Amino acid sequence: MDRLRVVLVRSRNPLNIGAAARAMSNFGFRALRLVTPWEPSYLDARSAVGAADVLLNAKVYGSIAEAVADCTLVVGTSAIGERELQHPLHLLQEAADLICVRLTRSPVAILFGSEKTGLTNEELSHCHAILRIPTVQQNISMNLGQAVAVTLYELSRSVAVTSTGAAPVHGAAQPVNNAEASADAEELERLTEILFETLAASGYVQSQSEPSTQEKFRRMIRRLDLNHADAETLLGMLRKILWKLQHEHRTG
């Protein structure tokens, strides 16, 4: 359970940050990571009476890429709503099984977006999959602290099942990638960046392309579900191509 990273992205309300930490403590999870929290809110939450150890040991990051760098599976939470789906979607119960299987061999991150907007498309582009808590259609928007509590409750149940060696109960639980060592988010982000640079150098995209293009490539790389060796191979290929393109450009 220490391999799970709960990542709060752009949280503004100290009560929600505190509530997330409290739920982690209730269900036995420890690694809280905050991406660009609203500073006063974060400091308020930390100084609150009875702030859990979880909160005192929380780490703050400047970007999602840094916060999830050591994870091989990154799952974003979303109510979906009117949003067009660009990712595999799992209901909480099924997602919990997938996450628990992956946790047996490497770190996993679950991302929760800001109270007002949830996760943006750019933020979701760092994710391999989306998790939805099955609410009724009439009111899909959950309070942040409650969404964290419900998610961790379900995960702690699945961890119990997975760690006793019993088969996951819900059938759908297949590891996303059976390779021994999945690529972590840091490798994937390096790959995303060099791919974009290469495509820009080749003229396939403009280097000033809109962010949505970059998001598209970031999602694509995550969809490939690469293992560590694949990622290294692709990185080497792209580096070579990029060097060649830049060299051609200079001599051309």
Place this chain on the structure above:
Amino acid sequence: MDRLRVVLVRSRNPLNIGAAARAMSNFGFRALRLVTPWEPSYLDARSAVGAADVLLNAKVYGSIAEAVADCTLVVGTSAIGERELQHPLHLLQEAADLICVRLTRSPVAILFGSEKTGLTNEELSHCHAILRIPTVQQNISMNLGQAVAVTLYELSRSVAVTSTGAAPVHGAAQPVNNAEASADAEELERLTEILFETLAASGYVQSQSEPSTQEKFRRMIRRLDLNHADAETLLGMLRKILWKLQHEHRTG
């Protein structure tokens, strides 16, 4: 799902009342009942921007007995802790199955205690059973809004299973009482009162006995799991005995 009553007892924090209402709305439950909430807190919660319909339609009661009068099953939530158990205890998942089976034929109440103390022994004496959310031992105390959200998430899952006619998945789910019409909490409380009155009149207890004695009889009556007909029969018996005792007393 409209048969479930979520009962908040002595809640003080308007944010928690609002959060409970929001979770009910997320998972499709409607009947919120408040027992002696701290008045300003309740009014604050109601006037909050975006207060759910659930909250606007909430009902306020002066006692637990009144709030649960129409229910045939009353389940109290508790972290247990050091408390000595006087009730059947179910983990959330198992309790959810029991509750859903009962909801198919009559109203059920789930009680959540105040933020500071949880449910007292007197308050728990109105319950047939206790439900515990499986937290880690190091931190068993959950935030009220989060406890409500986790409980209703699990219930909405079990409702889905029960209403599709599938057998409850967890095996342990046997209806508490198979009789057609279980006694409701109002009958049971009437029975409790007349039993106590009778025992006082007989000299078995002092009429000024400490509250713990009354709680003991209240719990005992709930343990019997009476159906409607049994309850009526017992009421009739006790009324007769009481009349006789009082009559003897006057003429003696």
